[in-house]
Amino acid sequence: MNSLSGYNPAFSSFDSVLPNLSSLLSNGLLLGSSTSAASSTSSAPTDPIQVELSMLGQLMSVLNTFQNSLQQIYAPSIRFGGGTATSSNPAVASVSTSSGAQNASYLLNVSQLAQAQSAASSFSLSDSGTTVVGSGSLTIATGSYAYTSPTSATSFTSTGSVTVNISNGTLSSIASAINGAGAGVVANVVQNSSGNYQLQISQASTGASNNFRITVSDNDGNNTDQNGLSRLAFDQTQAVGSGQNLTQTQAAQNASYTVNGASGSSASNFGIQLGSSVSANLLATGSSNISVNVDFGQLNTNAQSLASAFNTAQGSINGLLGNQVSRRNDPIAAQLPQLLNQQAQNSYNNGSSLLTMLSQIGLTYQSPSQYGLGGTLSLNVTSLQAAYNGDSAGTANLLYTVAQSLNALANSYTSYGNGTLVNETNALQTQLRSRQLVTNTKPTPNTFPYNLQNLLSYPSQNSMLSAQQISALSMYALVYSIGAPYALNALLVGQGLGLSNSSGFSATA
Structure with missing residues (x-):
C-alpha cells in the first residue's frame, strides 16, 4: 500500500492551484506563447513553393516583354510600312508608299x-479694278453636262448652286466675290498677250464629270446678251454668244x-494606285519606271531590335535559372533558353529566297559559357547590307519570320489556357492553397488531452478554450492530484506555476 508523508491538506483540494492554472490556460501560456510562435515563424525557412511561384512570375514577365518587342518588329505597319519608292522620271510622276507596300516594279x-x-x-479690259462690268447676280452651279460636242450639251445635272450678288462689279471685285462665295469654282483675273485683262473661271475639281454653269440676272434686263453682267453667262446648253458667253479654254x-x-x-491626277499601298501623282504625260524596295x-x-530583345530575354532567364531555381527541380523553365538557342540557329522557309538562316543576314549566334544557359545574337551591319543589296525582300522576310517564330515559342509558355508556365503556376498555387487550408484548420475544441503533459505541450494555435473547458480541465487535474499528487507536483513545478519543492509534497512507496 502506498503511504504519503508530509501531506499538505491545502492540496487535498485543487482550489489553491486552480486560479493560477485557469489564468495560464486562458492566456494560452500552457500551449505556447505568441512571442515564441512569432519567433519560430520568422526563423522558419522560406517556402519552396513561394520561391518557385516568384521565379515563374518573373520569368513570365521577361517573356511578355520579349514578346512585345518581337511583335513590334513584324507588325504590319512596320513590316510593310518601311518601303521606299523611286521614279525613273520624276517629271512624269512622283510616288509614295504606305503601310502594306511590298517590293515591286511598275511601268507607268x-x-x-x-x-x-x-x-x-470673251471681252477684255485695259484695267481690272476701275472699269465696271455690270450689276446684278450670278448663280453658279456645279454638276455635269450631257455633251454632244466639246462645247455643246443637251442638259446639265446640278449638284449644288450659289448665288453671288454683284454691284457695279469690276473684274477684280467680281473675282473676289466669286471666290468668297465658296461656289466650287475659282475666279482669276488674267492678263492676255495684248496686255489687257480678262476674267477666268475654273472648276475647283478636275475630271470629266466636274463642270459648272453660270446664269445671270442682269440689272439691264437682258440676261444672255453681250452687254453688262450677262457677258459672264456660261451655259453650254445655250448657244455661243447667247447664254454661253464665256469662252471655254479647257x-x-x-x-x-x-x-x-x-x-x-482617274478624275484626279493625285493618289493613282499603282499597286498595294503604292500610289503616284501624275505630273505630265510620258513614261516612268517605279521601283518599291x-x-x-x-x-x-529591326535587326538590331531583334538582337537586343533576344539578348535581354536570355540574360534575364539565365539569371533566374542560376539564382532561384534548380534545373533539376524545374525542367520546364530550364528547357526554355535551349529552345530559344535552337530558334536562333534554325533554318526557315523563306519562299524563293536563298536566305534561310539569321547568320546569312548578319545576325550571328554565340553559344553560352555554360551548357544549358541562353546564348546571344550579334549584328554585323556590313553583312546585313550585303544581304539587302542582293535580296532586300528575302532579307526582310527572314527577319520577320524569325521574329514571329520566337514570339510563338514564348507564347507557348505564357498564353492563358495552354501556356506551360501558366499551367505550372496554376498547379503550384492550387498546391499551396491546399496546404494552407490544412495548416490553418483548427482541431475540434471539445477534445481534451488524456493527461496534463499533453495539455502542456499543445501548440499555441490550439489554446482557444472556453471557461467551461477550463473548469473541466481543472476538475480533471483535481482528480489526477488525488491519485498521483507526487506526479502533479513535479509537473506543475516544471511548468513554472509558482510551486516549489518545499510546497509540502513528499511521497514514499
Whole structure:
C-alpha cells in the first residue's frame, strides 16, 4: 500500500492551484506563447513553393516583354510600312508608299492628265479694278453636262448652286466675290498677250464629270446678251454668244494611263494606285519606271531590335535559372533558353529566297559559357547590307519570320489556357492553397488531452478554450492530484506555476 508523508491538506483540494492554472490556460501560456510562435515563424525557412511561384512570375514577365518587342518588329505597319519608292522620271510622276507596300516594279505610261473645266470672258479690259462690268447676280452651279460636242450639251445635272450678288462689279471685285462665295469654282483675273485683262473661271475639281454653269440676272434686263453682267453667262446648253458667253479654254477630262500595260482612268491626277499601298501623282504625260524596295534603315533598326530583345530575354532567364531555381527541380523553365538557342540557329522557309538562316543576314549566334544557359545574337551591319543589296525582300522576310517564330515559342509558355508556365503556376498555387487550408484548420475544441503533459505541450494555435473547458480541465487535474499528487507536483513545478519543492509534497512507496 502506498503511504504519503508530509501531506499538505491545502492540496487535498485543487482550489489553491486552480486560479493560477485557469489564468495560464486562458492566456494560452500552457500551449505556447505568441512571442515564441512569432519567433519560430520568422526563423522558419522560406517556402519552396513561394520561391518557385516568384521565379515563374518573373520569368513570365521577361517573356511578355520579349514578346512585345518581337511583335513590334513584324507588325504590319512596320513590316510593310518601311518601303521606299523611286521614279525613273520624276517629271512624269512622283510616288509614295504606305503601310502594306511590298517590293515591286511598275511601268507607268501617262497619255493624258486630268483637267478642270475652264472658261474666260470673251471681252477684255485695259484695267481690272476701275472699269465696271455690270450689276446684278450670278448663280453658279456645279454638276455635269450631257455633251454632244466639246462645247455643246443637251442638259446639265446640278449638284449644288450659289448665288453671288454683284454691284457695279469690276473684274477684280467680281473675282473676289466669286471666290468668297465658296461656289466650287475659282475666279482669276488674267492678263492676255495684248496686255489687257480678262476674267477666268475654273472648276475647283478636275475630271470629266466636274463642270459648272453660270446664269445671270442682269440689272439691264437682258440676261444672255453681250452687254453688262450677262457677258459672264456660261451655259453650254445655250448657244455661243447667247447664254454661253464665256469662252471655254479647257475642257474637263480624266487622266488616262497604263500600269504594266493595264489601262486606267482617274478624275484626279493625285493618289493613282499603282499597286498595294503604292500610289503616284501624275505630273505630265510620258513614261516612268517605279521601283518599291524595303527601306534599309528600317530593316537595320529591326535587326538590331531583334538582337537586343533576344539578348535581354536570355540574360534575364539565365539569371533566374542560376539564382532561384534548380534545373533539376524545374525542367520546364530550364528547357526554355535551349529552345530559344535552337530558334536562333534554325533554318526557315523563306519562299524563293536563298536566305534561310539569321547568320546569312548578319545576325550571328554565340553559344553560352555554360551548357544549358541562353546564348546571344550579334549584328554585323556590313553583312546585313550585303544581304539587302542582293535580296532586300528575302532579307526582310527572314527577319520577320524569325521574329514571329520566337514570339510563338514564348507564347507557348505564357498564353492563358495552354501556356506551360501558366499551367505550372496554376498547379503550384492550387498546391499551396491546399496546404494552407490544412495548416490553418483548427482541431475540434471539445477534445481534451488524456493527461496534463499533453495539455502542456499543445501548440499555441490550439489554446482557444472556453471557461467551461477550463473548469473541466481543472476538475480533471483535481482528480489526477488525488491519485498521483507526487506526479502533479513535479509537473506543475516544471511548468513554472509558482510551486516549489518545499510546497509540502513528499511521497514514499
